[in-house]
Amino acid sequence: MDTKKVDRRVRKTRKQLRDGLARLMEKKSIRDIKVKELVEEVDINRSTFYLHYSDIYDMLSKIEEELIEEIEEALRQYPLGEGRKSMDFLCRMFEIMEENREIYKALCGQNGDANFVVRLENMVGSEALRSLATLFEQVPKREISFLYAYCLNGCLGMVKMWLIYDGKETPEEMAGLMVRMVTNTLREYHDAQEKSAIS
Amino acid sequence: MDTKKVDRRVRKTRKQLRDGLARLMEKKSIRDIKVKELVEEVDINRSTFYLHYSDIYDMLSKIEEELIEEIEEALRQYPLGEGRKSMDFLCRMFEIMEENREIYKALCGQNGDANFVVRLENMVGSEALRSLATLFEQVPKREISFLYAYCLNGCLGMVKMWLIYDGKETPEEMAGLMVRMVTNTLREYHDAQEKSAIS
DNA sequence: TTATTAAACGACACAATGATGAAAAATGAA
DNA sequence: TTCATTTTTCATCATTGTGTCGTTTAATAA
Secondary structure (H helix, E strand, C coil), rough: HHHHHCCCCHHHHHHHHHHHHHHHHHHHCHCCHHHHHHHHHHHCCHHHHHHHCHHHHHHHHHHHHHHHHHHHHHHHCCCCCCHHHHHHHHHHHHHHHCCCCHHHHHCCEEEEEEEHHHHHHHHHHHHHHHHHHHHCCCHHHHHHHHHHCCCHHHHHHHHHHHHCCCCCCCCHHHHHHHHHHHHHHHHHHHHHHHHHHHC | CCHHHCHHHHHHHHHHHHHHHHHHHHHHCCCHHCCCHHHHCCCCCHHHHHHHCCCHHHHHHHHHHHHHHHHHHHHHHHHHHHHHHHHHHHHHHHHHHHCCCHHHHHHCCCCHHEEEEEHHHHHHHHHHHHHHHHHHHCCCHHHHHHHHHHHHHHHHHHHHHHHCCCCHHHHHHHHHHHHHHHHHHHHHHHHHHHHHCCC
């Protein structure tokens, strides 16, 4: 990584700002966190903030970018395909989220950023459910998008629940539970497929 | 209703402001809509805005309040219980959302308000899934909250999909599809229940 | 040690906010 | 229609946060 190449001072201030933002987001909505407030929280000159970000939302979106990137890397590492691979990815995803639980909690919670959730959804969704593509062939065209939305948002709901209520479940347990949920939802179509395979 | 009791001027300005906000929200995120901008959009004096709302977010939350209230009324009208009642409520809910599709789209979409979605979720969720309480008895305690989160967020995902992509499905079709999805998800537990009833 | 780079500092014009009091306009009730 | 009431408008003001700059100070990598 180019992590080592960045000036220590830059690393330090970015970390301070990021931690400070997470701290402030626990207390209040991002909508009324001011640049001035943040730099006072972490005791950094306001000019310095503008050296790194153009405003609070720019900063937020750059943090989100890093988080998304981390998940994308996991997707590359465990390219989805057959069952086992999906589990591996999901486990890794929950691990990543556990490591950054505070910021994920803030972003996915009540005062969170709907945009971030949508981005997560699109990225994971388009990949994660691709492995179930064959199942979807049995679904009537008109229903596909709703079935897709149902499963995807359902999974995201589980993630949110786990994040926000500080769930003690291990990444493995969560991944297993999630796969079971989706499997149940798709069983109807799965059964139909088996039937048509027999006849 | 006290709708008639409010001064015509007040009704007029509130409506202007509300429509103007919806118009602005199509173009940009609520986060950078300014009071000044809104009052210029609808050609109303800035002081007048402050006569009604303390700021843009106060205005938004009051609009949300009205929307929530409308759904709550539907819940009172069709108190959930057994199957048929749930369908009636869901149909009515989709009707309400269809009538206000633009504002719902804005609030539930990418630039939407996470807080509003959470409120919808809590209200509908706590009521709508109560009717399935008996089914949930069969679910292991540890899994209940995740099953709940999965179903609830899955349903919400369907709603969002329908709103955002201007789904042409009728409220009845959507309600039916939604019930089917949840039923499928719960089938595993439902079957277990039947088995245990036999043994 | 030294050249480079980042952070701090002070200053600036600017935009939006929120509040105020008084004048003008619209309204509902008689 | 008239009139008292209420809302909206208007001009003004102090306040706060924004974004940008040039300079100085300090930390860093080599």
